[in-house]
Amino acid sequence: xxxxxxxxxxxxxxxxxxxxxxxxxxxxxxxxxxxxxxxxxxxxxxxxxxxxxxxxxxxxxxxxxxxxxxxxxxxxxxxxxxxxxxxxxxxxxxxxxxxxxxxxxxxxxxxxxxxxxxxxxxxxxxxxxxxxxxxxxxxxxxxxxxxxxxxxxxxxxxxxxxxxxxxxxxxxxxxxxxxxxxxxxxxxxxxxxxxxxxxxxxxxxxxxxxxxxxxxxxxxxxxxxxxxxxxxxxxxxxxxxxxxxxxxxxxxxxxxxxxxxxxxxxxxxxxxxxxxxxxxxxxxxxxxxxxxxxxxxxxxxxxxxxxxxxxxxxxxxxxxxxxxxxxxxxxxxxxxxxxxxxxxxxxxxxxxxxxxxxxxxxxxxxxxxxxxxxxxxxxxxxxxxxxxxxxxxxxxxxxxxxxxxxxxxxxxxxxxxxxxxxxxxxxxxxxxxxxxxxxxx
Amino acid sequence: xxxxxxxxxxxxxxxxxxxxxxxxxxxxxxxxxxxxxxxxxxxxxxxxxxxxxxxxxxxxxxxxxxxxxxxxxxxxxxxxxxxxxxxxxxxxxxxxxxxxxxxxxxxxxxxxxxxxxxxxxxxxxxxxxxxxxxxxxxxxxxxxxxxxxxxxxxxxxxxxxxxxxxxxxxxxxxxxxxxxxxxxxxxxxxxxxxxxxxxxxxxxxxxxxxxxxxxxxxxxxxxxxxxxxxxxxxxxxxxxxxxxxxx
Numbered sequence: 001x002x003x004x005x006x007x008x009x010x011x012x013x014x015x016x017x018x019x020x021x022x023x024x025x026x027x028x029x030x031x032x033x034x035x036x037x038x039x040x041x042x043x044x045x046x047x048x049x050x051x052x053x054x055x056x057x058x059x060x061x062x063x064x065x066x067x068x069x070x071x072x073x074x075x076x077x078x079x080x081x082x083x084x085x086x087x088x089x090x091x092x093x094x095x096x097x098x099x100x101x102x103x104x105x106x107x108x109x110x111x112x113x114x115x116x117x118x119x120x121x122x123x124x125x126x127x128x129x130x131x132x133x134x135x136x137x138x139x140x141x142x143x144x145x146x147x148x149x150x151x152x153x154x155x156x157x158x159x160x161x162x163x164x165x166x167x168x169x170x171x172x173x174x175x176x177x178x179x180x181x182x183x184x185x186x187x188x189x190x191x192x193x194x195x196x197x198x199x200x201x202x203x204x205x206x207x208x209x210x211x212x213x214x215x216x217x218x219x220x221x222x223x224x225x226x227x228x229x230x231x232x233x234x235x236x237x238x239x240x241x242x243x244x245x246x247x248x249x250x251x252x253x254x255x256x257x258x259x260x261x262x263x264x265x266x267x268x269x270x271x272x273x274x275x276x277x278x279x280x281x282x283x284x285x286x287x288x289x290x291x292x293x294x295x296x297x298x299x300x301x302x303x304x305x306x307x308x309x310x311x312x313x314x315x316x317x318x319x320x321x322x323x324x325x326x327x328x329x330x331x332x333x334x335x336x337x338x339x340x341x342x343x344x345x346x347x348x349x350x351x352x353x354x355x356x357x358x359x360x361x362x363x364x365x366x367x368x369x370x371x372x373x374x375x376x377x378x379x380x381x382x383x384x385x386x387x388x389x390x391x392x393x394x395x396x397x398x399x400x401x402x403x404x405x406x407x408x409x410x411x412x413x414x415x416x417x418x419x420x421x422x423x424x425x426x427x428x429x430x431x432x433x434x435x436x437x438x439x440x441x
Numbered sequence: 442x443x444x445x446x447x448x449x450x451x452x453x454x455x456x457x458x459x460x461x462x463x464x465x466x467x468x469x470x471x472x473x474x475x476x477x478x479x480x481x482x483x484x485x486x487x488x489x490x491x492x493x494x495x496x497x498x499x500x501x502x503x504x505x506x507x508x509x510x511x512x513x514x515x516x517x518x519x520x521x522x523x524x525x526x527x528x529x530x531x532x533x534x535x536x537x538x539x540x541x542x543x544x545x546x547x548x549x550x551x552x553x554x555x556x557x558x559x560x561x562x563x564x565x566x567x568x569x570x571x572x573x574x575x576x577x578x579x580x581x582x583x584x585x586x587x588x589x590x591x592x593x594x595x596x597x598x599x600x601x602x603x604x605x606x607x608x609x610x611x612x613x614x615x616x617x618x619x620x621x622x623x624x625x626x627x628x629x630x631x632x633x634x635x636x637x638x639x640x641x642x643x644x645x646x647x648x649x650x651x652x653x654x655x656x657x658x659x660x661x662x663x664x665x666x667x668x669x670x671x672x673x674x675x676x677x678x679x680x681x682x683x684x685x686x687x688x
Contacts, residue, residue, distance in 0.1 A: 261561045268549040357545035360501045362534025363562055364527070 004109065021114065023345055023430060024081055027338040028118020032161050033125035034331050036149060037133045038063055039157060040126075041327075044146035048139060052313040056138070056320075063328055081346035108169045115165035119158040136323060139316045203238035207394050210234075235293065235394075239285050239387060240278075248274035250382045262367050266374035277379045280343050283336035285383035287329050287420055292391035294325040295413035296399040299406035322409055326416060333420030337427035340376060344431035348372070355433040365434035376428050377421075384421060450512045452477040452614055452646050453498055458507035460493055460669075467493040468504055469669035477514070477613065480637060480647040482657035485666035491650045492618060494666065498648060499537055499616045500529040511536065513613055534562055538607025538615040540636065542622040544599045546591045546606075552578060552598075553587035556606045563610060577605040581635055597628035601635055608639045615640045617649040621656055633659055 042060030045053060098106075134147045149157075210230070251270035258264040270277045301318035348355070355368055392399045403410050430436070451474035460468040467490040475481050475498075483491045496502040498509060500521045509521040513536060524532060539545075546555045556574035561567060575587055581601045591599060600620060607615050620636060621629030633656055640647040641661070649660065657663045658677070665673040 259567050261558055264554060264558070264561065264567065265547065265550070268547075268554070272549045353543070354545060354547070357541060357543065358547070359530065360496075360499075360533070361539045361545060361559075362530055362532075362537070363558070364530055367562065 008113075024111075024114045024342060025118040025121065027342050028115045028161065028165065029121035029125055030338055031335060032119040032122025032157070033129060034334060035064070035161070036122065036126040036154065036157055037129060037147070038327075038331065039153060040130065040133065040147035040149050041136070041138070041143060043149055043153070044138070044143045047146050049313055052139065055317065059321075059324060063324065063331070081342055081349065104170065108166050111169035112162050112166040115162050116158070119161045122161075123154055123158070136327065138320050138323065139313060140319075200238055200241045203234055203241070204394075207234055207238065212397070235289050235391070236286060239289060240282060243278040243282055243285060243383065244274040246386050247278045247379045247382055250378060251277070254378060261363070262370035262374060265368075265371035266378060269371065269375035270378060277375065278383070280340055280376060281336065281380040281383045281424075283332050283339070284380050284421070284424065285387040287332040287336070288384045288388040288417060289391050290325060290328050290332065291413045291417050292388055292399060293395055294321065294328070295409060296395050296402040298322040298325055299402035299409040300398055322412075325413065329413070329416045329420060333416075333423050336380075336420075337423045340380075340424055341427040341430050344372065344376065344428045345436060348431045348433050348436050352433075352437055355437060365432070369432045369434065372431065372433070373425070373428060377425060380421060380424055384417060388417070449477045449514060451475055452512055453648070454510040454512065455498060456508050458494070458497055458504045458509070460490075460497065460502070460504040466669045468497065468507075471507070471669070471671055473498075473664065473671065475614075475646055475648060477646055478641060478644045479662060480641045480660040481649065482660040482663045483648065483650045483666060484652070484654070484657050484663060485672075489666040490669040491666055493669075495616055495618055495648060495650050499539070499614075500524065500532055511614075534559070535610065536612055536614065538610065538612035538640075540600065540603045540607050540615065540617040540620045542619040544591075544603045546599060546602055548591050551588050551590055552583065552594060552602045555591065555602055556609050559606045559610050573609055574605070577609040578602070581605050581639070595628075596624050597632055600624065600632045604632070604636055604639055608643070608645070612645070614646045614648065617647065619651055620649065621651075621653070629653075629656070 038060070042057065042064060045056040045060055048056060130147050134143045134145065136143055247270060251267055251274060254263065255267035255271060258267050298318060298321035301321060355365070358368065359365055453473070453475040455471060455473045458468045458471040458473075460466075465488075469490075471490075471494060473494075483494060485491050493502070497504045500509070503522060507522070511519040511521055511532070513519075519532065521529065521532065533539075546552075547558065550558065553571060553574045556577055557567070557570035560570035560573055565573070578584065578587055578601075581604060583598060583601055583605070586594065586598060591602070594602065603620075615636075617636060621632050624632060636647065636649075637659060639645075647660070649656070651657050660677065662674070662676050664671055664675075
């Protein structure tokens with residue numbers, strides 16, 4: 001019996017693993033559809049005049065690159081969920097003599113198969129959503145039929161999604177130990193290094209210097225875009241280094257103040273691995289950063305005093321940047337919501353015996369669910385509010401001017417962040433232990 | 442056997458319990474009364490219905506037919522079979538304690554917090570719950586281990602934490618499913634001693650599923666199950682002698 005046959009046997013749709021399979025495939029479908037729409041948007045820019053392409057295409061590539069990170073996180077979570085939902089079968093295979101590498105290959109092929117099914121469904125979603133997305137205006141006119149990608153791009157995108165998911169599945173499986181007796185998650189508590197602190201402080205100082213001297217770059221749009229893109233990159237690096245510390249600090253504060261079982265449990269769950277807690281919501285911080293820095297920059301460019309290239313393609317750039325920021329925000333939140341739903345489902349399945357046992361002992365599922373929800377939403381709010389404040393301080397002159405000159409743009413961006421957090425809150429409700437475990441019984 | 446020496450009615454009174462899973466009959470007309478302060482061992486081969494009986498008595502799963510009455514001192518009798526899921530969950534956390542083979546301790550919490558959690562779920566403020574948990578752990582010889590995480594405790598210490606959690610709420614009935622099954626014989630013996638001291642020694646009832654005849658022999662009474670039916674019900678020789686003398 002070959003590996004492909006085994007993968008199909010354990011990965012084919014089955015009632016007992018229906019919930020995790022649908023969840024994973026839906027998440028891939030959503031991300032694939034989003035990726036195709038973003039690619040469609042980018043592809044539509046190729047119809048602009050050559051000079052405009054030089055500005056728009058790098059920004060579009062930047063948006064696509066931003067998507068790759070949540071896609072990798074999603075792939076890793078999906079592989080773990082897939083292995084979790086098949087834990088008994090995979091353990092039995094080990095017991096029968098299959099090697100760890102063979103089991104990993106089975107799990108990776110299952111994840112790739114689910115990703116393929118999701119990506120194909122994503123193409124259907126893309127065609128359904130494309131008419132709506134084609135109404136998004138760039139360069140003063142709706143994208144229109146230019147959003148439809150050639151067939152070969154669709155094929156390459158599907159192949160890329162499947163390969164990315166397989167790669168991140170292999171990486172995600174390194175966190176699992178599949179033995180002949182059980183599937184367990186490796187518990188490694190990483191120790192923060194002083195180097196991180198140095199890079200953080202250095203990065204923040206550099207960012208501050210960059211944004212404090214923003215006035216010097218205001219001469220050309222290309223320079224502003226370069227500074228904002230560079231700032232994003234540096235900011236994201238600082239965020240990922242600083243995030244776990246911030247989450248741990250908030251977690252400790254919550255632990256001190258906890259007065260109910262769910263608060264106590266949530267605080268301890270966060271403190272169990274601040275790095276993991278951070279990873280699940282880092283996209284929210286990224287969205288906040290994009291919202292504040294991108295939103296402020298765009299609002300400032302759109303303000304009455306700044307009139308770029310009247311009558312040329314450049315006059316649309318400020319409005320298009322606002323559109324781009326809002327689209328990026330929406331995409332970021334959808335990706336965070338999808339990967340949080342997947343990670344939380346994997347975690348609920350991971351803890352199924354404990355949850356069931358605690359319920360037998362008299363702990364209501366609602367308490368466990370409340371603790372689980374808090375353990376995600378506390379870091380999510382910390383990431384969102386913390387990095388919104390930090391980003392505002394970094395670009396204080398820019399943000400201050402944006403609030404004064406374009407309050408509507410700023411309000412729109414804030415509303416998007418709030419809606420995004422609500423989306424994450426709704427998405428993680430799929431991992432409610434009572435509902436998810438009941439579907440497996 | 443039905444009433445304890447003070448004339449209290451059986452704390453658990455199960456009649457005509459029947460439970461099946463598909464074509465398999467797990468409980469087939471079980472009648473069982475358990476006295477307050479009594480330790481009862483449920484034995485039998487795998488698949489004989491031991492755990493199903495324990496789960497039914499504890500209100501974890503409802504039997505398909507039959508009735509289970511809970512008679513606690515100073516409280517009105519409760520028909521467990523007639524309670525909805527939410528009410529049975531409340532009943533379990535307020536009146537019952539549990540010690541399972543796997544311990545079922547929350548790995549993220551400290552030993553003290555695991556014990557305190559049982560009280561906090563019942564509405565006890567955190568500080569008071571932590572103080573009670575500390576005392577319960579101290580009684581079981583775990584002083585100095587309060588702040589340790591579960592992974593930092595040995596198997597025997599983990600089971601003691603589980604026992605502390607089972608009795609910190611003042612539960613009058615403690616259910617144990619193979620509580621020493623994962624321990625070596627010396628540690629298992631110590632844990633069993635602790636469990637009996639905290640339950641029967643304090644006037645509470647203990648209902649324990651076990652495969653081990655040596656563990657069962659420490660209980661006041663042993664019932665044997667086979668294919669969902671009670672095949673024997675015997676008192677420990679020392680209790681049988683007492684029972685005979687009383688008659």
